[in-house]
Amino acid sequence: MKLKFLALFATTFCATSATAEDLYFLLTNESSAAVTAFHxxxxxxxxxxxxxxDGGYLDSGYExxxxxxxxxxxxxxxxxxxxxxxxxxxxxxLDLCEMGSYTFSD
Structure with missing residues (x-):
């Protein structure tokens, strides 16, 4: 399951070159259910x-x-x-630059 999402992630998020305005942060799922959409x-x-x-998911226990x-x-x-x-x-x-990460939990 993780590999399917990572392949989608690479296609979706790495298709264009980074610019100074791009924001990066770590998304972690410590909840009991998979994240099926993230906006x-x-x-x-x-x-x-x-x-x-879109077309993927972030399973519980992954980041x-x-x-x-x-x-x-x-x-x-x-x-x-x-x-x-x-x-x-x-x-x-949320100041995602300062936070650097976001974690879902139950």
């Missing part, structure tokens, strides 16, 4: 951006490096996660 949007936005793991290549110069984002068990999580005004 980020700048905190000033009214809408969620595309699913960063990945995430790259946000939206051309923005902000570090403050909102996150939305959807889980295989139907649960959702929203978290707001």
């Amino acid at each position: 980020v949007s700048t905190s000033s936005s009214e809408n969620w951006e595309e699913n960063l793991i 990945i490096n995430v790259r946000i290549a939206d051309g923005q110069t902000t570090c403050v984002y909102d996150v939305l996660a959807e889980f295989a068990d139907g649960a959702t999580l929203e978290d707001y005004n």
Whole structure:
């Protein structure tokens, strides 16, 4: 399962070259359910951006490096996660540059 997601991750996140505005952070799933969708949007936005793991998932007990290549110069984002068990999580005004990582847990 992890390999399927990592292949998708490499295709999705590494297809373009990095720029100064790209933001990298570690996404860890310590919850009991797989993350099936992960969205980020700048905190000033009214809408969620595309699913960063579209077609993949982040299984419980795994972590990945995430790259946000939206051309923005902000570090403050909102996150939305959807889980295989139907649960959702929203978290707001996160300084992902300062945090360096985000962990899901039960």
